[in-house]
Amino acid sequence: MLSRLKTALGALLRKTLVERELDEELRYHIERQTEQNIRSGMNPEEARREALKAFGGVGQAKERSRDARGVRWLEELWQDLRFGARMLLKRPGVTFVAALATALGICANTTIFSVVHSMIMRPFNFANQERLIAVWEGNTGDVNARGPVAPGNFADWREHNGACERLVAIEQRYFDLSDGDQPERFNGYRVTEGFFDMLGVKAAYGRAFLPEDSEPGHGRVVAISHKFWLRRFAGDPKVVGKALTLNGENFTVIGIMGPDFNYPYRGGEMWAPLVFDAKAGHDRERHFLRVIGLLKPGVGIKQARADLGEIARHAERQFPETNTGRGVYVYSLKEDAVRGTAVAAPILIGASIFVLLISCANVANLLLARAATRRQEIAVRLALGASRRRIIRQLLTESVLLGTAGGALGLLLSVWAMGTLSHGIPEDFAQFIPGYERFGMSWTVFTFTLLTSLSAGALFGLAPAWHAARTDFNDALKGDGKGGSNTGAGRRLRGALVVAEVALSLTLLIGAGLLVRSLAETLRADLGVRPENVLALQVALPPDGYREESQRIDFFTRLLRDIEAMPDVADAGAVNIVPFSMMGANTVGVQIVGQPTFPKGRGPIVHHRVATPGYFKAIGTALRKGRLFTDQDDARAAPVVLINEAVARRFFAGRDPVGERLKFGDGKRDTAEIIGVVTDVKNEDLEEQADPTVYAPFAQQPWRQMNLIIHARQDPASLASAVRGSVRALDRGVPVSYVKTLRRMIDERLSPKRMMTLVIGVFAAAALLLAAVGIYAVISYVVAQRTREFGIRLALGAQSGAVLKLVIGQGLKLTLIGVALGLAGAFMLTRAMSFFLFGVTATDPLTFISVSLLQAAVALLACYLPARRATKVDPLIALKAE
Amino acid sequence: MARKKKTDMLQGMLDLLILRSLRGGPLNGWDVMQRIQVVSGDVFRVIPGSLYPALHRLEASGLVKAEWGASDNNRRAKFYKMTAAGKKQLDAEWETWKRFSGAVELILRDA
Numbered sequence A: 001m002l003s004r005l006k007t008a009l010g011a012l013l014r015k016t017l018v019e020r021e022l023d024e025e026l027r028y029h030i031e032r033q034t035e036q037n038i039r040s041g042m043n044p045e046e047a048r049r050e051a052l053k054a055f056g057g058v059g060q061a062k063e064r065s066r067d068a069r070g071v072r073w074l075e076e077l078w079q080d081l082r083f084g085a086r087m088l089l090k091r092p093g094v095t096f097v098a099a100l101a102t103a104l105g106i107c108a109n110t111t112i113f114s115v116v117h118s119m120i121m122r123p124f125n126f127a128n129q130e131r132l133i134a135v136w137e138g139n140t141g142d143v144n145a146r147g148p149v150a151p152g153n154f155a156d157w158r159e160h161n162g163a164c165e166r167l168v169a170i171e172q173r174y175f176d177l178s179d180g181d182q183p184e185r186f187n188g189y190r191v192t193e194g195f196f197d198m199l200g201v202k203a204a205y206g207r208a209f210l211p212e213d214s215e216p217g218h219g220r221v222v223a224i225s226h227k228f229w230l231r232r233f234a235g236d237p238k239v240v241g242k243a244l245t246l247n248g249e250n251f252t253v254i255g256i257m258g259p260d261f262n263y264p265y266r267g268g269e270m271w272a273p274l275v276f277d278a279k280a281g282h283d284r285e286r287h288f289l290r291v292i293g294l295l296k297p298g299v300g301i302k303q304a305r306a307d308l309g310e311i312a313r314h315a316e317r318q319f320p321e322t323n324t325g326r327g328v329y330v331y332s333l334k335e336d337a338v339r340g341t342a343v344a345a346p347i348l349i350g351a352s353i354f355v356l357l358i359s360c361a362n363v364a365n366l367l368l369a370r371a372a373t374r375r376q377e378i379a380v381r382l383a384l385g386a387s388r389r390r391i392i393r394q395l396l397t398e399s400v401l402l403g404t405a406g407g408a409l410g411l412l413l414s415v416w417a418m419g420t421l422s423h424g425i426p427e428d429f430a431q432f433i434p435g436y437e438r439f440g441m442s443w444t445v446f447t448f449t450l451l452t453s454l455s456a457g458a459l460f461g462l463a464p465a466w467h468a469a470r471t472d473f474n475d476a477l478k479g480d481g482k483g484g485s486n487t488g489a490g491r492r493l494r495g496a497l498v499v500a501e502v503a504l505s506l507t508l509l510i511g512a513g514l515l516v517r518s519l520a521e522t523l524r525a526d527l528g529v530r531p532e533n534v535l536a537l538q539v540a541l542p543p544d545g546y547r548e549e550s551q552r553i554d555f556f557t558r559l560l561r562d563i564e565a566m567p568d569v570a571d572a573g574a575v576n577i578v579p580f581s582m583m584g585a586n587t588v589g590v591q592i593v594g595q596p597t598f599p600k601g602r603g604p605i606v607h608h609r610v611a612t613p614g615y616f617k618a619i620g621t622a623l624r625k626g627r628l629f630t631d632q633d634d635a636r637a638a639p640v641v642l643i644n645e646a647v648a649r650r651f652f653a654g655r656d657p658v659g660e661r662l663k664f665g666d667g668k669r670d671t672a673e674i675i676g677v678v679t680d681v682k683n684e685d686l687e688e689q690a691d692p693t694v695y696a697p698f699a700q701q702p703w704r705q706m707n708l709i710i711h712a713r714q715d716p717a718s719l720a721s722a723v724r725g726s727v728r729a730l731d732r733g734v735p736v737s738y739v740k741t742l743r744r745m746i747d748e749r750l751s752p753k754r755m756m757t758l759v760i761g762v763f764a765a766a767a768l769l770l771a772a773v774g775i776y777a778v779i780s781y782v783v784a785q786r787t788r789e790f791g792i793r794l795a796l797g798a799q800s801g802a803v804l805k806l807v808i809g810q811g812l813k814l815t816l817i818g819v820a821l822g823l824a825g826a827f828m829l830t831r832a833m834s835f836f837l838f839g840v841t842a843t844d845p846l847t848f849i850s851v852s853l854l855q856a857a858v859a860l861l862a863c864y865l866p867a868r869r870a871t872k873v874d875p876l877i878a879l880k881a882e
Numbered sequence B: 001m002a003r004k005k006k007t008d009m010l011q012g013m014l015d016l017l018i019l020r021s022l023r024g025g026p027l028n029g030w031d032v033m034q035r036i037q038v039v040s041g042d043v044f045r046v047i048p049g050s051l052y053p054a055l056h057r058l059e060a061s062g063l064v065k066a067e068w069g070a071s072d073n074n075r076r077a078k079f080y081k082m083t084a085a086g087k088k089q090l091d092a093e094w095e096t097w098k099r100f101s102g103a104v105e106l107i108l109r110d111a
Helices: A002-013 A015-039 A044-055 A058-068 A070-090 A092-121 A151-160 A195-199 A226-233 A301-318 A333-342 A345-373 A375-383 A388-424 A443-469 A473-478 A488-524 A549-564 A615-619 A645-651 A716-730 A742-785 A787-795 A800-836 A845-871 A875-880 B002-021 B029-039 B048-060 B084-110
Strands: A132-139 A164-177 A184-191 A203-206 A221-224 A243-246 A249-257 A270-273 A289-295 A326-332 A534-540 A569-575 A587-592 A605-611 A623-626 A640-644 A661-664 A672-678 A693-697 A705-712 A736-741 B064-070 B076-082
Touching (some): A015 A044, A164 A270, A184 A736, A301 A326, A326 A333, A345 A742, A375 A388, A375 A443, A488 A800, A488 A845, A534 A716, A549 A705, A569 A615, A645 A672, A705 A716, A736 A742, A787 A800, B002 B084, B048 B064, B048 B076
Parallel strands (some): A184 A270, A640 A672
Antiparallel strands (some): A587 A661, B064 B076
């Protein structure tokens, strides 16, 4: 009694399960009956009709009533899911391959989406970020100028504009921190009032700035970055309120910023209020500010552009000396922040979608082949009265389930890939990439992955499901389980999928090939320096001392003498700005004596470097003509300069520049004689032509802040502490910072390019593999279908070579169509990559040809393996198999 | 009306025949039907409409146990297996049947 009750209760609870099991049981019965009827000589249609008649029409009624109960879709979904899962588990091999292919596609998309999401779509998370803008200066007529702003112009904008609620100026600033020991130098900013408020950023500990912090005479305060706080103060919250000696003055730490606050992405560690005195506030000559603003609600960028442009035109009339030709450029803050990374986005997204499409085509092919073996099952369901829609839904549920499984696997792969990627970019470089610190898995990324997996499942399931449901069940029940999708439509569909796979894969491969060649060119290119065993250290004389130029010259001369005396040092020198260091640039206008003059402010601009005589040998920049600086080119001697080849080309085409004279645009110095030409050093991107550069001797233009360049006999890193010691021995108050080898700086500059090449390369490799598997699967299927035919051919005396040719020919045809389409696609699409290419054109014939050959070779191999099987068919077995 | 009577009369016997056919080992519904039909020399034709309700009734009363498994042609099918209770029931019913049929036989022959 009790067990009966339990069974009844269980049945009640598992009603759907019981019902579905009953269905299956009955269906099995009808199938067996049909088979028996056929064996006893009925034709299949009659056999099925009789089987159903014997059953009393129950099944048909049942299927019909199930469709009629529309509200029970959830129950049906559950049935479909369970049934789908069972069907998938029944062929674990096929399922695993399909899930793995999906996972590759999903992994590519998830990873790229998380990159794009964190670094391009939402690089930062500020309050009101849709209203934030960046404002730059530039020559009117430039398309996308982003020049720094002069304080006087900033003051105009702030006072007169009607579009912005707020405008804030930011000045990059070095802070020398001294707390008893040798000072250390940190990058930071001074910001005008309202900076943190405008961004809606609060301090993690302590507070952000208040308006009174910017009042003159108020005590000096500083907010520090989370990273600096952890490193320097081991994360002690009691640091708030502590005094710091920065640049020789006392500052109070008032706040510690949150870990994700790094605006404006220039590796800053501290923020202090910026207040202009009356004179500095009206300066329109020195351009060094970065300006950001908050638009009034309802005001658009265009309006702000017009509004600020009007002010600039007014200033042009009012201050023709300084402002003629100066315009205002307004961008959304987001656009401004991501301009360096956004160019890569379409390529990465495109490539990842290609991988996904290839994997979908692959899985669709697998499912098509499998659908053929399931024709009878489907035919029976149709015979039992299931509607085609119901069948399609069942098959789609199955493929979406497969997509989800692949997606889960892809998500795991992608967590791993993200970890690899985030370690692929050195931290010193990453801090320049907005949003980098927030890169990784998030709910948004997860949602994206889920949606992609579901759509992928639907996408690769659609064709097979539709195809299967079109099955004519009379044929299917009659047939031997292998006719069906070998009909014209099925074969064409599978062929088209393979062609698409090959085409997409080839396009990706060509893109990757171009990037690899470009990276190789970059690595091979002559940088104009010798990166091995060179160490750079920044030494900055404190602002309150060394007022006399002779003191500075004396300090660095003695320091370099000490360093050169070290046994491990081969050569040593100093320069104001190290190539590839991302320290920025110092530019100056020049005028060649004897050449036509330009109006003020419109003359040619060149990069300006100040170097000691030993610098060129230490960094490995060779002399082309004339002579290098010597110790005799000092303050008392006549002014001299060295130029690089870019300057020689630009101003002295074909003539010998040595002995010519030039004048610096600021007009404060005497004309200088050009004494020699040195080789070009590549610009910061390592790609473009070198910037025209003029070098002046340190002894004639003694900067306070110089970078020691030390060429060591072996690993230079070990020299750092000895050099620090030498600096300390000369003056305890001089900070040493930015200690880094030249090789490391170059690697940092190369890292985005390497990453891009790596990512696209991995995508292309995955695509090639998937396409090969796709071809293999299709040819294998064809061979299996035609086993009997091949057996007969061989039995009748066909040479195995002929059979081989027959099969490979079929694969080759598909491959060649795919290659042709892929070449056309690549020809159109790789142009978009020109920006990333160096030393190779977007339609490089060598890459196009060699990659096509690779693709074709892999495809041929994928055909050959199953084709060989076709030649090994034993005619007897093949015939018996029927 | 007549049909219902017939079903009622046959129900006990159908249960007995099913249990008997399961004595040799687990079978699925189709096989049970075939066996009864073949062994009886086509005298008994069990229709699915009564076979499956009977099987499920037997399952519900714990005389048989059902399990999903693979049929000889590797399709998924539900197999029925006689339980210990089923075995006892079969023996008991068989005894009853023997007595009953023996009695009927006697009457038909001698009466």
